[in-house]
Amino acid sequence: MSDIKNVDARGLSCPQPPMLAKEALQKMDKGTVEVLVDSSTARENVSRVARNSGWNVTVEEQPGGVYRIVLRK
Amino acid sequence: MSSVSRFLTSRWGPIITGLVIGVLAPVLVKLGNPGNMGICVVCFSRDIAGALALHRASVVQYIRPEIIGFVLGALIAALHFREFKPRTGSAPLVRFLLGMFAVFGALVFLGCPWRAYLRLGGGDWNAIFGILGLIAGIGIGIAFLKMGFSLSRNRPAPKALGWVMPAIMIALLVLLIAAPQFGRDADGNPTGPIFFSTAGPGSQHALLVISLAVGLFIGFLAQRSRFCTVGAIRDVILLRDAHLLYGVLAFIVAAFIANLALGQFHPGFQNQPVAHTDELWNFGGMVLAGLAFTLAGGCPGRQLFLTGEGDGDAGMFVAGMVVGAGFSHNFSMASSPSGPAAFGPITVIVGLVICIVIGLTMREVKT
Numbered sequence: 001m002s003d004i005k006n007v008d009a010r011g012l013s014c015p016q017p018p019m020l021a022k023e024a025l026q027k028m029d030k031g032t033v034e035v036l037v038d039s040s041t042a043r044e045n046v047s048r049v050a051r052n053s054g055w056n057v058t059v060e061e062q063p064g065g066v067y068r069i070v071l072r073k
Numbered sequence: 074m075s076s077v078s079r080f081l082t083s084r085w086g087p088i089i090t091g092l093v094i095g096v097l098a099p100v101l102v103k104l105g106n107p108g109n110m111g112i113c114v115v116c117f118s119r120d121i122a123g124a125l126a127l128h129r130a131s132v133v134q135y136i137r138p139e140i141i142g143f144v145l146g147a148l149i150a151a152l153h154f155r156e157f158k159p160r161t162g163s164a165p166l167v168r169f170l171l172g173m174f175a176v177f178g179a180l181v182f183l184g185c186p187w188r189a190y191l192r193l194g195g196g197d198w199n200a201i202f203g204i205l206g207l208i209a210g211i212g213i214g215i216a217f218l219k220m221g222f223s224l225s226r227n228r229p230a231p232k233a234l235g236w237v238m239p240a241i242m243i244a245l246l247v248l249l250i251a252a253p254q255f256g257r258d259a260d261g262n263p264t265g266p267i268f269f270s271t272a273g274p275g276s277q278h279a280l281l282v283i284s285l286a287v288g289l290f291i292g293f294l295a296q297r298s299r300f301c302t303v304g305a306i307r308d309v310i311l312l313r314d315a316h317l318l319y320g321v322l323a324f325i326v327a328a329f330i331a332n333l334a335l336g337q338f339h340p341g342f343q344n345q346p347v348a349h350t351d352e353l354w355n356f357g358g359m360v361l362a363g364l365a366f367t368l369a370g371g372c373p374g375r376q377l378f379l380t381g382e383g384d385g386d387a388g389m390f391v392a393g394m395v396v397g398a399g400f401s402h403n404f405s406m407a408s409s410p411s412g413p414a415a416f417g418p419i420t421v422i423v424g425l426v427i428c429i430v431i432g433l434t435m436r437e438v439k440t
Contacts (some may be wrong), residue, residue, distance in 0.1 A: 011226025013163060013370035013386070014304060018312055019218060040156055041299050044082060049312050064229075065158060 003031060009046070010038040010066060017042035018049040025053055025071065033071040043067045078154055078297055086298030087305075087320025093294060095327025097287050098191050101139075103335050104279035108346025109195040112139055112291075113188035114373035115179040115362075116347075118391070119398035119407070120275050121245065126265050127399030130407075132273025136249040138281050141242045142288015143374065147296035147381025148239045149289070154297070159235030161385030164224035167431060168369055168386050172393020173400065174424040175365035175373065180398065180407035181358030181417045182206070183348055185373045186302035186366070189359065190321060192348065194328025196340035199348050199355050206356035210363020211306045217368065217432030218311065224368070225437045227386055235383025238391070249281065274347055296378045303363065303372035347410065354413045354421065361424045368432060 007024050009017035021035045033055075035046050046069050047057045055071045062068055081089065098111025110116055116133075123134030151157040179185045182203040184192060189207060192200035248267050256264050270276040278284065294300070298320065305317035332338040342350050349355070366372050369390050371379070376394075379387035401407040406420040 011160070011163070011228060013224065013227070014301075015218065015307060015311055015370070016223060018308075018314070022312055039158065040082075044299070045314075048316060049314055052314060 005031065005033045007033060007035045009042060010036050012042070014041070015045070018045040021046045021069075021071070022049050022053070025050060025055060030073040035069040035071065036066060037069065038064075038066050043069060081294065081297035082299075084316060084319070087300050087317050088323045090291075090294045090298040090300040091320035091323035092327045094187075094291055094300075095194065095324040096331045097291065099195070099328055099331040099335055099337055101279050101284065101287060102337060104283055105277055106279055106284075107274040107277045108337075109192045109197055110184075110188060110274065110347060111191060113184050113191070114140070114143075114377065115176055115185035115394065115398070116183075116188060116274070118176065118373070118394045119180065119401070122395045122398040123270070123275060123402070124248075124268055125395075126268055127396065128402035129268075130402040131268070131275075132270050133275040133402070134268040134270045135275040135278055136245050136267070136269075137278070138246070138249065138285035139288035139291075140377065141246050141249075142285045142290075143292040143295075143377040144238055144242045144381045146289035146292020146294075147378040148292075149381075150293045150296035151382040156296070157235060157383050159230040159232055159383035159385065160227040161230045161234060162225075163227040163386045164435060165386050165389040167224060167435060168390045169393035169396075171365045171369040171428070171431070172376075172390040173397030174428055175362045175369070175390075176394045176397035177401055177406055177420050177424050178210075178358045178361030178363075178365065179373075180401045181413055181421055182355050182362065183408050185362070187372070187374055190302065190325050191328050192345070194325050195332045195345075196338045197345040197348055198340065198342050199345060199350055199352075202352045202355040203359040206359030207303075207363040208306055209356075210360040210365075211303060211367045212310060213360070213429075214364050214367025214432070215307060215311050220433075222368065222432050222435055223437040224370075224386075224435055227384075230383070230385060232383075234385050237385070238380035238388045246285075292378060292381060295374065296381055299375075300378075301371045301375040303366040304375065307367055349408050349410055349412045351408075351412050354408070354418055357418070357421045358408075361421050361428065364425065364428045364432070368428060368435075
């Protein structure tokens with residue numbers, strides 16, 4: 001099983017969450033990246049940027065308004 | 074309601090928002106707002122600063138209901154869709170400074186990004202230099218972001234903090250309606266505390282209820298769709314993501330068509346409303362504004378909508394804009410239709426140096 005890369009983008013403002021996620025995705029051809037965000041806007045932005053690069057996106061809402069976004073390819 | 078929300082958060086959201094604003098802004102001009110200034114977040118913040126006597130430029134003083142509506146409309150959307158999440162702590166003092174410098178730059182050009190696009194849609198070709206400057210400023214900001222610039226993370230805050238900016242907007246609405254006057258000086262001029270222009274752009278406005286209703290509607294839409302006139306350009310360059318750009322393109326096209334239909338499209342460089350023809354400083358002013366907006370994470374409209382979600386850091390940026398607008402006129406930095414003011418160009422240069430220092434020094438501190 002390949003490594004899981006984690007990106008904690010909680011509390012960061014635009015455009016850092018999608019930027020950090022994209023940087024993580026660009027460093028790997030395939031595998032799994034987990035991104036933590038705490039706003040709907042960041043959730044939408046990270047999901048959209050990942051989908052645009054051909055990654056599979058699943059989102060899980062956690063307590064405290066945190067979203068765990070799992071990106072797979 | 075949830076299907077409307079899904080639609081507004083889809084790829085169509087920014088486009089619909091852009092179309093709505095692009096039509097309503099020229100309509101507001103028809104109903105009384107200044108030329109190509111149906112909506113200008115910076116100019117309107119400047120008018121509010123003047124109404125509160127933070128500056129005494131008598132032609133630009135009015136409490137603009139559109140600004141009040143932006144915050145309260147976004148608040149209503151955020152409350153309804155459970156996105157009211159008070160937060161603060163991401164370098165608030167630096168955000169205040171960025172708000173000030175963004176306004177310094179924008180008032181050298183004579184408009185925020187919203188108005189730059191509206192001026193273009195009204196045929197004011199001077200806006201082209203402003204928009205090129207805006208793109209350049211955003212590009213510099215992106216270089217800093219790639220080098221690791223960050224204003225650090227915010228933290229959840231008590232609910233009460235999120236209500237501060239909406240409460241200030243309600244207070245402004247009360248002052249607008251009550252317009253208190255404490256007396257007159259020896260020459261018979263009102264001594265305030267609230268000042269409204271009797272001539273010039275500040276005296277030109279649509280009816281209060283119309284401006285407020287338009288502001289509320291736009292605030293609601295833009296909170297859902299995340300419409301941002303700076304993010305639009307930033308995300309294309311940084312993320313190859315045109316989601317927000319389509320919104321701005323829709324905005325410009327709609328403004329052009331609406332101006333044409335209302336007989337307000339006057340192509341050219343000369344004699345444009347509330348504009349000057351100095352290419353260099355139209356460009357330079359917006360380089361500074363574009364950089365400051367990018368470092369702060371979004372355009373001035375977006376900052377207002379974020380305050381409606383309870384974002385205290387965006388609130389500091391807005392406070393910086395209003396205070397900065399006061400300084401801008403008091404210190405002869407703001408341009409007039411005759412051109413840049415005495416200290417406009419040097420302010421742009423000093424502002425760029427300070428924003429570059431901010432870009433190079435602000436980093437996330439790991440705890």
